[in-house]
Amino acid sequence: MLIQCGAAPLTLAIIYMLASFRFPVDYLTVAVTQGLLAAALSWKFGLASWWRAIQLLFPLAVLATLALHLPSWLFLSLFLILLGLYWSTFRTQVPYYPSNPAVWRAVLAQLPAPGGQSLRLIDIGSGLGGFVLHLARARPDAACEGIELAPLPWLYSWLRARLAGAGTRNRARFRLGDYEKLDFARYDLVFAYLSPAAMAGLWRKAAAEMRPGSMLISYEFAIHARAPDRTIHATQGGLPLYIWYF
């Protein structure tokens, strides 16, 4: 957004020059100029290469959308929904995308059989809450938690837990917050489906805090600093689940 704002005065200057040389200028010329300048600035500031395509196409997309004459409340509503869903993604580099029931079953299979001490399980970045609710239904002996930074998915998962049967409701807990502020020593299983950008920090925290006998499981993303103790696949040819035992 800052790059688009930064490109705007340059675009205005170029359009002004073109117009003063009697070059025919229309909105398409403005959008193409703005897109090219924004893409060049993305390259200059070292953003990932796919940003160049986004910056180039953004002004053209704005132009095309304006031609649809959509009501303005629609833009505000969509913006608020996306804000609630993605919230701090610009900082964490971990957007929302869900895991699936096959993964949940594979994680469940790694837990010790019921009958021993009562387990405490957590999904850090619990999204819409599907995994935590699945755990709470499958393991009535366990306390299952999810922590989520983005308010909209957290609200959705909290409501799902409220509307679940009494047993599940009492064992599944969702909190709004940052997992970095949690004490991992309280859990027997920490499940993470994050992103490559989060893994180094996650390992530092897990190594410092997790208790002997506990387990860290990461779906899809490995930790470069430490090879997993086990790697399993929920489905044949599916993405890996990495397991570290403490």
Ligand SMILES: C[S@@+](CC[C@H](N)C(=O)[O-])C[C@H]1O[C@@H](n2cnc3c(N)ncnc32)[C@H](O)[C@@H]1O
């Ligand atoms: C890839 S999604 C995984 C969702 C869910 N665990 C699943 O398996 O379906 C990652 C989630 O982590 C959340 N998240 C990212 N950083 C976080 C943080 N520091 N604390 C809590 N949640 C975080 C994101 O908002 C996003 O909803």
